[in-house]
Amino acid sequence: MAVSRRRPIPLFALAAAMSVVAGLCIGAFPVGIDQLLAAVGLSSTPLDGTTSAVLYAIRAPRVLAAFCVGAALAAGGAAMQSLFRNPLADPGLLGVSGGAALAAVSVIVLGERVLHFVPPEARPWCLPAAAFLGGLVTTLAVYRIAARNGEALVGTLLLAGIALNAIASAGIGMLVFVADDQQLRTLIFWTMGGFGGVTWTAILPALLVLAVSVPALLPAAHLLDALALGEREAGHIGVDVERLKRRLVTLVALAVGASVAISGVVGFVGLVTPHIVRLLLGPAHRTLLPAAALFGGGFVVLADALARTIVTPAELPIGVLTALVGGPFFLWLLAGRAARDGL
């Protein structure tokens, strides 16, 4: 319950809305603002069938998915950093996304053979469910390995992440050998991340999971603030820390798992976004969580717009772009910390 005077959320919301508009307009098939307005009934400009089809069937689900994934990764990253009391925690670096991806990829490759008992209408839920379980298991594993008395040492944390990522890529590598050609292409897409081929039916279950799990972090904002004091001290001022940790781990695993189910591994969003927002607005989670979610959503929408335009007609995997921004940023953070306190 930080005493915060600034109310910057509307500004962040405006910027996020602008990036969504840009995401809808930019692409191999450009859409004008007037056509966009016509599509939502705000302009009388006649809308041709192609534009309408591109907007509704391709661009809208894609931009919505990108926004939700960015928001979930950013808010999930912020929550994770609070849980680990460490600003370097990131779902991708710690192997949580990797674990979720391994589980999801297993469903893609082995699903046909294993999931006969699942009724066809429940099939779309298997992927996010598996990704959630994969995320949950890895989050718990990292926490078990790296946290001592509720405090995660950076070194142990990152090493645990390296190990878990290695295990996840080994698992995905094994699946490559049993996958057929079509599945193989999907596999590559999963490990690099991307929103190509997103359709309403494919993303709906995961979007529903995100719509529940990300806002559910908000009521815990003041408890996340308290965790900054340390787990014991948070307990002293009235926080049921064990319950809070269970809640955080579950929500983060849901958010990251559902994100991975939609787009594969999009790295560094959970690291970079909360950090920038903290620099701008301070660390109070009541503003950090929603601002990071809006910022992360807008960031991924723009990154995706870039990914599908700079090499048209092909597409760059979006993970390549976020890593291009996030990798150097992470190194810069590491160098700063190493200089300050030897890690």
Place this chain on the structure above:
Amino acid sequence: MSALEAAGIEVRAGARSLIAGVSLRLQPGEVVAVIGPNGAGKSTLLGALAGDRALAAGQVLLDGKPLKSLTRLLLARRRAVMPQHSSLAFDFTARDVVALGLLAHRDRLSKQAVQAIVEACLSETEALAFAGRSYTLLSGGERQRVQLARVLAQCDADPTAPPMFLLLDEPIAGLDLAHQHAALASACRRADRGLGVLAVLHDLNMASRYADRIAILEGGRLTALGPTETTLDPQRLSAVFATPILRVESGDAHAFISPG
């Protein structure tokens, strides 16, 4: 009668007993100083009274009820704890840190009430000057005063509630002399308002000046517990700390010195 009470408690770390057979009843309105050599179990006792430590024997009771039966939230409304070392994971301001002390009362207190308590406590520990600065950039002594303001805020949150108990683990370590006196005077003021205060102290003169009762821990055992005047006996202290300690009178005041 309200009280925070350790009844024959034992705390173990693995096979080793850190404190054993310790019984101590902290009552509203008194200041108890816990003294003893390094490793005697002072912080362990404080941790047990705070509800942080698993007990191998005995129990800790708040108003007769075992601590374990109380929720974290209820407990936070009845006792505040100032730990020996406090780090902060993110760059909250000193003012934000103090406001966290009121977390257990956030549903009840208005924003204005929160601000009033926070400012009063910052002012009491002379921390207003750096209240807007990032906690992580403050000096050790400044951080200590911010943490003290945080627990004072927790104590002051609800004057109508049953008495609070304030547990301080070496609250004046790292403070300059003036702030040492100010910190313990703050604690004593709370005792005058009906709070029970227990502080782990290393400075015998500070203990002698501010405590109503003294508890001496040696090797995990409570070897003395009584009024300050009689318990702080130079002969006993010399034995406890294994170094000669003299009591020097100067007018109305007295001081303990250790000529080595």
